[in-house]
Amino acid sequence: MLTVRTVGRRFPGGVEALRDVSLRLRAGDFVALLGPSGCGKSTLLRLIAGLDRQDSGTLDWDAGHAPTPGEIGFVFQDATLLPWASAEDNVFLPLRLRNVPRAQAIPEVRAALDRVGLSGFEAARPRQLSGGMRMRVSIARALVTRPRLLLMDEPFAALDEFTRHRLQADLLALWQSTGCTVLFVTHSIYEAAFLARRIALMTPRPGHIEREMVSPLRPEPQTRLDPAYAALVAKISQVMEASLGEQ
């Protein structure tokens, strides 16, 4: 789907956020960008989303051109919903911005809410919903355009552990049923090990992908009980500490 080639990004003021970052994203893959805060994970995600531009290197899309609006879904760390709009109107927003008439969009919007388990909450305002439900609305909004690539920027970091586990399991199911490609930024080793098929370890100052690991686990909720899961977590921790220690 996308090949990131030796991308660099230096912010005005001189901070070098990314240096020589390369990453291959295959269609249907689930890749976690794992690293400590400030290692440039979010910067890389924003470059891929087209919200920022790299100073060097290239993004080569297999389609030959950058995705059009709607081909990329983006889920932020906060749910970033319009506080005055209902769950339904929030999910409708991406279609509304493409001038899809409401009547035509509503079945699609309802289906997206249903997929994230929020049937019956169409009229609820964000402040009437829990943090986990707000994040579900946000995911439904990202899915409503049927994106080929879903970019997620630490979406579950602010949730409590129980809610996080449920949303992670539901995200795996959504990934399998929609078949879209997911690039998931996280600073949690457990989250990366549970969700991703491939894990790209990033180190900071400047942000760089230190190493990529392939997960031996099956993508299913029971994985958390699998000894292989614990082993993967231990291995990632070891590699991560070794790479960070070198700096």
Place this chain on the structure above:
Amino acid sequence: MIIGRLAPALFGLLALAAWEAAVRLTGVPVYLVPGPIAIVGAFFADPIGLLSALASTLVVTFAALTVAALLGTTMALAMAASRLAQAAIQPWAVVLQVTPIVAIAPLIIVWVGDPFASLVVCATIVAFFPMFANTAAGLAATPADLADLFRLYGAGRWQALWLLRLPVALPYFLAGLRISGGLALVGAVVAEFVAGSGGFASGLAYRILEAGYRLEVPRMFAALVLLSLAGIAINFGLGAIGAAIMRRRGDG
């Protein structure tokens, strides 16, 4: 609980009683300090005259508030639309804010000519700044993530303005309206003072001046009380309207 609610009213009554008692015990002449009873008496001696004067002042106030709201919002939008407009407008808005209206009111009255229009212009100048500054702050307060979201989905300028920036700015606008409401009243009264008898249909300020010349001090106080009550009503009224709008929208 009930005592807590009644406390302000009880305190007010107590203060009024103390005032009346002090006036009676010291024997201060009524043309220096009238007691509350004399003030109420002065109101009921000519309720229609005072209330029609209040109505005339309120017409100026609301006309000025409307103009200030429209003008403030328009300028804030212009500033939000372009950095050049922002650089050009902002310093002048501050000049307008710091210029004492009493100093320029005579000029405005001479230049504008029409008494009603000149009062509205003066009151608008006083009411303009909070309207403008609040709305501008609201338009600049769009959360960065939501702005990114709109960009990601290819939203146009007008879509972003209509679906994101204006709704975000609404509570700021309503807060500005509430502040400006009180200021428009103050501006209207100041302008009436400067205009004197030349004012439009003679508002409350003119009644105060007139009563002052005649040493009808209780009537002066009655007019003052009416002004305060009108100011309080405007403040609470606009506050209630704002709260109702936010409640209706579902995020207030």
